[in-house]
Amino acid sequence: MSRRVTPALLASAVLLAGLAGCSADTPPGERWHAPVEPPTAAATPTPQVPAGTAPKRAFAVGVRQLKLDRDGRALPVTLWYPAAGEAGGAAKQLASAANGRFPVVMFSHGLGGRPDDYATLLTRWAAAGFVVAAPAFPHTSRGGDGNVLDVLNQPADVSYALTQVLALNAKPDEELHGRLDAERVAAAGHSAGGVTTIGLFTASRDERLDAGVVFAGTALGVGTAFAGASAPQLFVHGELDEVVDYAAGKAAYDKVPWPKAMLSLPKGDHGRALLSDGATLRVVSDTSVEFLRWSLYGDAAARKRIPTDATRGDIATFDDHL
Known part of the structure; x- marks a missing residue:
């Protein structure tokens, strides 16, 4: 799904220089303050995924690479997936896939990051019964040229990668043959990857x-004109974010016209807690797992568990409009 960057979007993208400290391990830079945008019309709500039940057991996790290219844009994709065998431990290279059909989550890294930076979080999602596909973007990943304006091309990269990942479902010689549920798909991302993710629901x-x-x-750069079918959103933001003001994330969250929730971390920064295990990551991962179980598997019991996980240990506050 390719989409050209319009001149208006390109002009607004000049402001994306404020995301130059986007990588979670980058020293603090200038704080970015949200511009005032006019109210946007609410998207038309439609029914969510059919009701169902998420897997109750944890899975072992497999990991592999998928080499993709979109019109000369190299997009290597790391896949984490439920695997056969005993749960626990690190993801295993090229492990056999577990039996079942699993929802797909597309994950976008931050500026100067790589998919592997988020392995702890993404492995937990896969262990809970999701196939996670994370492309490394050609200009904004670590080792690229750091062209922050290219963030506006990344939603099309994700859509292309999603098409190619879902195509694995129909290949008889593919390890994930018959394992992907193309009717249950989410997008997620951190920082510049969060911009990418919002863009997949707007422009x-x-x-x-x-x-x-x-x-x-x-x-x-991608706006708040949320469009199309209703798609629940979970926002996670540190109130001490030194790169993207908490107010900027909250402003985008406030414009979401669908079921939504915001997990706010009073002592949280730009997202370093996403990169290593700890109490904050456990709250974030548990909350996001239950959100995905509810929004992709249609698991009503998971919906009831979300507020408890979100507020455990007084690490976060939770604005719940799901």
Whole structure:
């Protein structure tokens, strides 16, 4: 699903220089303040995924690489997936896939990051019964040229990668043959990847997406004209974010016209807690897992567990409009 960057979006993207400290391990830079945007019309709500039950057991996790290219844009994708065998431990290279059909989550890294930076979080999602596909973007990943304006091309990259990942479902010689549920798909991302994710529900709406998870993101450059079918959103943002103001993330969250929730971390920064295990990551991962179980599997019991996980240990506050 390719989409050209319009001149208006390109002009607004000049402001994306404020995301130059986007990588979670980058020293603090200038804080970005949200511009005032006019109210946007609410998208038309439609029914969510059919009711169902998420797996109750944890899975072992497999990991592999998928080499993709979109019109000369190299997009290597890391896949984490439920695997056969005993649960626990690190993801195993090229492990055999577990039996079942699993929802797909597309994950977008931050500026100067790589998919592997988020392995702890994404492995937990896969262990809970999700196939996670994370592309490394050609200009904004670590080792790229750091062209922050290219963030506006990334929603199309994600849509292309999603098409290629879902195509694995029909290949008889593919390990994930028959394992992917193309009717239950979400997008998630951190910082510049959060911009990418919001863009997939606004200016570059991908109608295949049923839900979104935005970590330390902002609508800068992609706008808040949320469009298409109702897709629940979970926002996670540190109130001490030194790169993207908490107010900027909250402003984007406030414009979401669908079921939504915001997990706020009073002592949280731009997202370093996403990169290593600890009490904050456990709250974030548990809350996001239950959100994905509810929004992709249609698991009503998971919906009831979300507020408890979100407020455990007084690490976060939770604005719940799901």
